[in-house]
Amino acid sequence: xxxxxxxxRNRITKTGKRIMLECSQTKGHDRMYWYRQDPGLGLQLIYYxxxxxxxxxxxxxxxxxxxxxxxxxxxLSLESAIPNQxxxxxxxxxxxxxxxxxxxxxxxxxxxxxx
Amino acid sequence: xxxxxQPDIHITVSEGASLxxxxxxxxxxxxxxxxxxxxxxxxxxLLLKYFSGDTLVQGIxxxxxxxxxxxSSFNLRKPSVHWSDAAEYFCAVGPNSGYALxxxxxxxxxVTP
Numbered sequence: 296x297x298x299x300x301x302x303x304r305n306r307i308t309k310t311g312k313r314i315m316l317e318c319s320q321t322k323g324h325d326r327m328y329w330y331r332q333d334p335g336l337g338l339q340l341i342y343y344x345x346x347x348x349x350x351x352x353x354x355x356x357x358x359x360x361x362x363x364x365x366x367x368x369x370x371l372s373l374e375s376a377i378p379n380q381x382x383x384x385x386x387x388x389x390x391x392x393x394x395x396x397x398x399x400x401x402x403x404x405x406x407x408x409x410x
Numbered sequence: 411x412x413x414x415x416q417p418d419i420h421i422t423v424s425e426g427a428s429l430x431x432x433x434x435x436x437x438x439x440x441x442x443x444x445x446x447x448x449x450x451x452x453x454x455x456l457l458l459k460y461f462s463g464d465t466l467v468q469g470i471x472x473x474x475x476x477x478x479x480x481x482s483s484f485n486l487r488k489p490s491v492h493w494s495d496a497a498e499y500f501c502a503v504g505p506n507s508g509y510a511l512x513x514x515x516x517x518x519x520x521v522t523p
Contacts, residue, residue, distance in 0.1 A: 337414075353510065391509075
């Protein structure tokens with residue numbers, strides 16, 4: 296089984312709808328991240344969380360919110376979806392471990408289309 | 411501000427030929443550097459990473475990268491490309507906010523017969 300899972304894998308929705316993307320991990324990592332990928336733009340950080348009570352905005356958090364329901368679960372919500380939020384969304388995890396920066400492990404991605 | 415530049419958006423190489431993907435970074439301190447690969451429809455997989463020590467880093471799938479501080483570069487190389495190497499390659503530097511990574515825009519690799 297995959298260590299980092301994302302549901303759904305694909306979603307088509309309409310402008311104004313509320314959407315939730317879910318991420319679960321079995322790696323036991325404390326840090327979790329949501330990134331957005333647009334063609335030709337690489338990955339941009341939306342939100343990150345160090346633990347259940349520690350949630351922080353990334354560089355492009357406007358229009359998004361998150362919830363860390365448990366150490367293993369980190370959900371991304373679009374309260375009122377708009378077409379320019381059409382993108383590929385990735386969840387990632389890392390382990391604070393010895394401190395500092397450790398590699399991130401990515402889920403398979405959720406392809407979201409907002410019509 | 412830190413940034414990552416991958417100058418080549420697309421690269422085409424013949425199967426069996428050598429490969430070099432370029433990555434330049436701007437970072438105020440000693441960077442942590444990564445190369446990830448994204449196959450079509452897949453998430454990102456770590457190829458290799460550099461934290462400190464030997465500047466030539468070996469990774470999975472026969473890839474290697476060399477950290478050159480004087481040139482602010484971390485180029486990815488492979489001596490002989492296989493058709494299965496066709497994918498999108500991302501260079502990343504950190505730590506960014508929350509120990510996240512700052513990604514380049516990616517280089518798309520096409521491998522021809």
